[in-house]
Amino acid sequence: MKPTIPKGTRDFSPTEVTKRNYIFDTIKTVFETFGFQPIETPSFENSNTLMGKYGDEGDRLIFKILNSGDYLKKVDDKLLKDKNSVRTTPKISEKALRYDLTVPFARYVVQHQNDIVFPFKRYQMQPVWRADRPQKGRFREFYQCDADVVGSKSLWQEVEFVQLYDEVFTKLGLTETIIKLNNRKILSGIAEIIGAKDKLLDFTVALDKLDKIGIEGVTNEMLGKGISQEAIEKVRPLFNFTGDNLEKLEQLKDLLSASEEGTQGVEDLEFIVENIEKLGLSSARLEIDVTLARGLNYYTGAIFEVQTDKVAIGSIGGGGRYDDLTGIFGLKNISGIGISFGLDRIYMVLEELNLFKRVVLPKPTLVFINFGEKEAGYCMQTIKKLREMGIKSDLYPDNVKLKKQMNYANRREIPFVALVGEQEMQENNYTLKNMHTGEQTLCNLDDLIRLIKS
RNA sequence: GUGGUUGUAGCUCAGUAGGUUAGAGCGCUAGAUUGUGGUUCUAGAGGUCGCCGGUUCGAAACCGGUCUUCCACCCCA
Numbered sequence: 001m002k003p004t005i006p007k008g009t010r011d012f013s014p015t016e017v018t019k020r021n022y023i024f025d026t027i028k029t030v031f032e033t034f035g036f037q038p039i040e041t042p043s044f045e046n047s048n049t050l051m052g053k054y055g056d057e058g059d060r061l062i063f064k065i066l067n068s069g070d071y072l073k074k075v076d077d078k079l080l081k082d083k084n085s086v087r088t089t090p091k092i093s094e095k096a097l098r099y100d101l102t103v104p105f106a107r108y109v110v111q112h113q114n115d116i117v118f119p120f121k122r123y124q125m126q127p128v129w130r131a132d133r134p135q136k137g138r139f140r141e142f143y144q145c146d147a148d149v150v151g152s153k154s155l156w157q158e159v160e161f162v163q164l165y166d167e168v169f170t171k172l173g174l175t176e177t178i179i180k181l182n183n184r185k186i187l188s189g190i191a192e193i194i195g196a197k198d199k200l201l202d203f204t205v206a207l208d209k210l211d212k213i214g215i216e217g218v219t220n221e222m223l224g225k226g227i228s229q230e231a232i233e234k235v236r237p238l239f240n241f242t243g244d245n246l247e248k249l250e251q252l253k254d255l256l257s258a259s260e261e262g263t264q265g266v267e268d269l270e271f272i273v274e275n276i277e278k279l280g281l282s283s284a285r286l287e288i289d290v291t292l293a294r295g296l297n298y299y300t301g302a303i304f305e306v307q308t309d310k311v312a313i314g315s316i317g318g319g320g321r322y323d324d325l326t327g328i329f330g331l332k333n334i335s336g337i338g339i340s341f342g343l344d345r346i347y348m349v350l351e352e353l354n355l356f357k358r359v360v361l362p363k364p365t366l367v368f369i370n371f372g373e374k375e376a377g378y379c380m381q382t383i384k385k386l387r388e389m390g391i392k393s394d395l396y397p398d399n400v401k402l403k404k405q406m407n408y409a410n411r412r413e414i415p416f417v418a419l420v421g422e423q424e425m426q427e428n429n430y431t432l433k434n435m436h437t438g439e440q441t442l443c444n445l446d447d448l449i450r451l452i453k454s
Numbered sequence: 455g456u457g458g459u460u461g462u463a464g465c466u467c468a469g470u471a472g473g474u475u476a477g478a479g480c481g482c483u484a485g486a487u488u489g490u491g492g493u494u495c496u497a498g499a500g501g502u503c504g505c506c507g508g509u510u511c512g513a514a515a516c517c518g519g520u521c522u523u524c525c526a527c528c529c530c531a
Contacts, residue, residue, distance in 0.1 A: 004521095007522070007523090058530095061529080132530075133455085135525060135526080137531075138530070314531075318530090344531075371489080403491075404491095406491040407490095423489095438491085438492090
């Protein structure tokens with residue numbers, strides 16, 4: 001049998017895990033610096049917790065878990081005969097793998113509302129699963145690193161999340177990231193102005209593609225969705241939106257003056273932009289982008305997306321404010337805002353830009369050659385002492401040819417090898433070989449420690 | 455879900471207008487070197503050519519299906 005793993009999943013080698021942990025640790029440190037606390041939720045939830053939260057497309061991409069036992073027994077004969085998957089699925093599957101971390105978090109907040117101190121700032125770094133077709137930077141199992149705040153409507157949270165993005169990417173050495181910012185209220189306002197409020201979703205999805213398919217493509221798609229030519233004319237200025245953030249906001253103000261919601265959105269963005277300008281960013285750039293829509297339909301306020309133009313890979317993070325996420329689970333009037341880091345994509349970007357230089361694979365500093373049982377026992381005494389001192393050291397476990405043992409040390413890039421044979425044992429000293437220079441020294445334990453520490 | 459693409463040794467890939475025994479480089483094992491790795495030289499092991507079926511005297515090659523890889527769309531991190 002040929003060993004394989006399912007489509008869209010990956011194994012991670014020691015080097016890869018080390019590099020991934022470096023990203024995890026960096027993000028985690030920043031999250032905690034900003035006052036977030038960790039939680040974890042199960043990898044699978046009840047289907048009804050997840051289904052219907054991500055739109056029809058999302059439902060299709062949720063991995064369903066088959067009921068245990070004789071799961072077909074209770075299903076109606078008629079239903080089975082009809083071969084209708086959509087209607088049969090709920091009968092044979094009651095659990096599903098989590099699709100993101102935000103919905104399980106909303107469930108968590110509602111379920112534990114009595115124990116939570118609001119405003120609740122939590123972070124979560126766990127895998128999620130999507131039955132998508134894999135392609136570049138898209139997998140069926142991948143990690144998300146989310147930070148959310150629930151229980152505060154303050155726009156300072158938006159400001160903080162921009163700072164947080166900047167901080168994380170700066171620490172990772174990924175500079176000049178572009179933090180795109182928009183507001184769902186502005187999109188609603190625009191739809192209102194053009195009299196296509198019922199087509200908000202179609203409108204935003206089409207607008208989102210502007211940089212990909214161009215003005216003409218977007219126009220055609222909007223026309224195709226039943227948005228009138230006149231309406232499109234009204235928003236044409238959006239297609240060639242230029243200037244700095246404040247200039248863009250001025251233009252938007254004019255465009256949206258007749259929409260209360262749109263105006264509110266502009267004011268929100270103004271607050272964020274002005275304060276970020278006062279506080280300053282280390283290496284990222286905040287950019288208003290009215291074409292930024294994001295697919296999720298639960299965002300109600302600010303929308304974020306982080307991009308880098310150094311690597312063509314799509315967004316490496318995103319998020320936004322959702323005023324009513326917990327409402328679905330019965331807890332009203334709790335506003336939330338959150339952001340997410342796409343760990344796997346960040347990994348690919350750092351790899352491509354060669355930004356993992358500082359990451360070193362954990363490995364022994366010193367390995368002892370095995371010359372036989374007696375010598376091995378003697379070496380283990382020393383290794384015990386060295387390990388107690390925090391020096392990573394190891395005994396080659398088998399008494400095999402010296403060449404093979406040396407080759408092992410070489411392949412693992414272990415900097416020092418100690419040879420202890422009969423001669424050394426009798427004289428109570430060590431032959432220490434520096435694998436880099438090839439230099440060998442006969443020394444006692446103190447000298448050995450001093451040499452490998454230098 | 456739609457369209458395209460890929461699969462030959464552990465890895466990266468050659469190969470054939472269908473014809474004895476399927477190749478290379480790297481890696482692996484052994485030796486040159488019995489207490490010395492990285493270089494070099496020599497030898498060796500390793501493949502039902504993704505899987506199933508069809509066409510054919512004959513298929514790794516042609517055809518169909520299926521799985522897989524990668525890519526675009528949809529959607530999205």
